[in-house]
Amino acid sequence: MVAEPEGHRDPGQRGPEDRKPAPDDAHSAFTPPPGVGLPDAPEEDQPTSEFALPPGAATETPPAEPEGSAFATPRTYSAKHSPPAFTPAQGLPRVSLTKDGPWQDRMRAMLRMPVGERPVPETAQRQEEGGPAVPRVLDLTLRIGELLLAGGEGAEDVEAAMFAISHSYGLDRCEPTVTFTLLSITYQPSLVDDPVTANRTVRRRGTDYNRLSAVYRLVHDISDPESEITLEEAYRRLAEIRRNRHPFPGWALTVAGGLLAGSASVLVGGNLLVFLAAAVSAMLGDRLAWVCAGRGLPEFYQFVAAAMPPGAMGVALTLSPLDVRASAVITGGLFALIPGRALVAGVQDGLTGFYITAAARLLEVGYLIVGIVVGVLSALYLGLALGAALTPETALHAVERPEVQLLAAMGLSLCFAVLLQQERSTVLLVTLNGGVAWSVYGALADTADVPPVAATAAAAGLVGLFGQLLARYRFASALPYVTAAIGPLLPGSATYFGLLAIARGELNTGLASLSKAAALALAIAIGVNLGSEISRLFLRVPGATIPSEPRRAAKRTRGF
Numbered sequence: 001m002v003a004e005p006e007g008h009r010d011p012g013q014r015g016p017e018d019r020k021p022a023p024d025d026a027h028s029a030f031t032p033p034p035g036v037g038l039p040d041a042p043e044e045d046q047p048t049s050e051f052a053l054p055p056g057a058a059t060e061t062p063p064a065e066p067e068g069s070a071f072a073t074p075r076t077y078s079a080k081h082s083p084p085a086f087t088p089a090q091g092l093p094r095v096s097l098t099k100d101g102p103w104q105d106r107m108r109a110m111l112r113m114p115v116g117e118r119p120v121p122e123t124a125q126r127q128e129e130g131g132p133a134v135p136r137v138l139d140l141t142l143r144i145g146e147l148l149l150a151g152g153e154g155a156e157d158v159e160a161a162m163f164a165i166s167h168s169y170g171l172d173r174c175e176p177t178v179t180f181t182l183l184s185i186t187y188q189p190s191l192v193d194d195p196v197t198a199n200r201t202v203r204r205r206g207t208d209y210n211r212l213s214a215v216y217r218l219v220h221d222i223s224d225p226e227s228e229i230t231l232e233e234a235y236r237r238l239a240e241i242r243r244n245r246h247p248f249p250g251w252a253l254t255v256a257g258g259l260l261a262g263s264a265s266v267l268v269g270g271n272l273l274v275f276l277a278a279a280v281s282a283m284l285g286d287r288l289a290w291v292c293a294g295r296g297l298p299e300f301y302q303f304v305a306a307a308m309p310p311g312a313m314g315v316a317l318t319l320s321p322l323d324v325r326a327s328a329v330i331t332g333g334l335f336a337l338i339p340g341r342a343l344v345a346g347v348q349d350g351l352t353g354f355y356i357t358a359a360a361r362l363l364e365v366g367y368l369i370v371g372i373v374v375g376v377l378s379a380l381y382l383g384l385a386l387g388a389a390l391t392p393e394t395a396l397h398a399v400e401r402p403e404v405q406l407l408a409a410m411g412l413s414l415c416f417a418v419l420l421q422q423e424r425s426t427v428l429l430v431t432l433n434g435g436v437a438w439s440v441y442g443a444l445a446d447t448a449d450v451p452p453v454a455a456t457a458a459a460a461g462l463v464g465l466f467g468q469l470l471a472r473y474r475f476a477s478a479l480p481y482v483t484a485a486i487g488p489l490l491p492g493s494a495t496y497f498g499l500l501a502i503a504r505g506e507l508n509t510g511l512a513s514l515s516k517a518a519a520l521a522l523a524i525a526i527g528v529n530l531g532s533e534i535s536r537l538f539l540r541v542p543g544a545t546i547p548s549e550p551r552r553a554a555k556r557t558r559g560f
Contacts, residue, residue, distance in 0.1 A: 134171065134196055136231055138185055141165040142200040143238060144215060145176070145183045150205045151212040152341055152479060155354040158183075161215075164223040169231070180360035207341065209422040209480045214241045216477050246421050250290075253419055257336050258283035260415035260487070261310070265332030266408040268493050273324050278332035281313035285333065303371030304378075306337055311379025318388040327496060330376065335412070335492040339368045340524065341420070341483045347525030373499060380503035402442060409438035409488035416484035426480045429470060433485035437463045441489060452516075456489050457523035457530075463489075464531025472535065482528055491520035 145162045149155075155178040162176035162185060176185045184199035218237050221227050229237075248256070261282030262275040270278065285306035292302045310333020314326035346361030413434025417427045437459045444455035467482035498513030 137169045138198040147215050154348045155357045156352045161219045168223050180357045207420050209420045210247050220475050254286050256415040256418035257286045261332040261336045263408045263412040264335035265328040268328050268331050270328035274328045278329045281310040282336050285309040300371045304375040307372045307375025311376040315383030315388050331492045331496045338490045344525045348529045376499050410435040412487045413484050416487040422480045430484045438488045453519050453523045456520050457527040460524040460527030461531040464528035468532040468535035491517035
């Protein structure tokens with residue numbers, strides 16, 4: 001054997017230096033060692049269902065139940081022809097939602113139903129190709145709900161309007177939620193899809209019933225199955241509603257506030273001099289409130305500033321040699337400040353089951369009334385320190401001057417309508433409604449000797465009945481026909497006498513008078529709501545041939 005010389009090797013033989021480096025995956029920690037096979041690839045990437053049978057489990061059919069057993073399948077049952085959905089033992093309620101009725105009635109009835117029991121709606125005629133634009137529909141719904149809630153509408157009516165908008169554009173499985181400052185709506189296409197939720201916060205509130213009526217007309221046109229309003233057209237109309245100017249300028253509001261206070265002073269027995277003094281003091285208080293609002297002060301301090309001029313005017317007239325009723329001047333100023341609109345809305349929300357919103361509204365009313373109390377008591381304490389002879393006087397003399405006081409009540413409602421920025425076409429109707437309310441109160445309280453609280457509740461109930469009737473005939477909100485009409489019934493004199501007694505140190509008498517004022521205010525709110533409910537129960541919509549589905553109760557328990 002001949003040894004090869006050093007440095008010589010076969011051309012086909014490779015040395016260690018000529019070998020190519022192995023790839024990185026050859027040394028991976030996940031590479032199985034030699035001799036171990038790879039596992040089978042999974043059929044699906046989805047996780048195994050928790051209801052799937054484990055491998056090796058028995059799949060035998062369980063023994064059949066003997067005939068006559070409670071667990072036996074009926075002989076008439078066929079799995080192939082089984083019903084598609086579960087039917088409760090009590091059956092499904094018959095639902096008939098007539099298209100002739102107002103959208104408020106139809107949507108209230110559907111909102112009170114569980115989602116599974118709501119009737120299957122017809123195919124929406126305003127859907128775009130590929131289905132409804134969910135984000136845009138939800139945004140439009142929230143913007144309309146914001147305008148309604150900021151305008152003082154009740155939470156139930158706001159929810160009904162939001163559901164009407166979403167329902168009209170094809171979003172049927174929607175759940176709107178309304179609180180005092182927050183609006184939210186949730187849409188779930190099906191039980192297996194993720195829900196879509198949007199919300200909007202109400203940061204500014206105002207009293208513009210003209211805008212409120214325009215929003216109601218927009219909701220009515222959208223929910224009308226015969227109209228074809230696209231999302232673009234609805235957005236355009238909503239932008240026009242926001243840009244619309246108020247029907248009455250600022251100076252008209254100030255004059256209306258003064259005339260309101262003057263009419264209220266005549267309502268409680270004042271003469272022409274008292275009328276002028278109350279009007280001037282109310283206009284001065286209104287200007288002070290505007291100055292405070294321009295400085296960014298909270299509404300509480302605005303009410304304090306607005307309540308001080310009527311109290312100071314009453315003290316000044318008491319110290320003067322003029323023979324005038326100072327209490328009528330202060331009472332007239334209080335009529336222009338008592339937050340009757342927020343009180344009625346708060347009680348209505350509580351009666352319809354929206355307790356969080358009702359508590360927030362009533363708390364707001366409480367803060368505003370405390371501001372009025374602080375402003376008036378400051379002037380009364382100053383008057384008592386100066387020696388003013390402030391003594392309680394008789395509140396009302398409706399029997400002595402019924403014609404004059406009826407005109408004063410109608411003038412008070414007219415001024416309230418101007419302050420609320422109502423449409424000019426509704427001012428005359430609400431003025432007549434206020435005159436009817438005062439006539440009923442005077443007939444019951446003075447002629448029939450009915451207690452004031454019961455008489456106030458009856459008159460307010462009639463106001464709510466007429467207001468709801470007018471709203472149903474016009475397919476509009478009932479607030480423009482109700483809020484201004486309850487102005488003559490507000491407890492201005494009882495509030496003043498309670499504050500005067502507290503200023504004189506008669507705490508028990510003052511609290512009793514303030515309790516009477518609170519009872520009168522609650523009677524107004526409950527009466528208005530009761531009249532509206534009676535109208536919905538017994539009055540049919542003109543032209544409707546089929547009665548609409550009644551609204552279910554807001555609370556299904558009975559105290560347990």
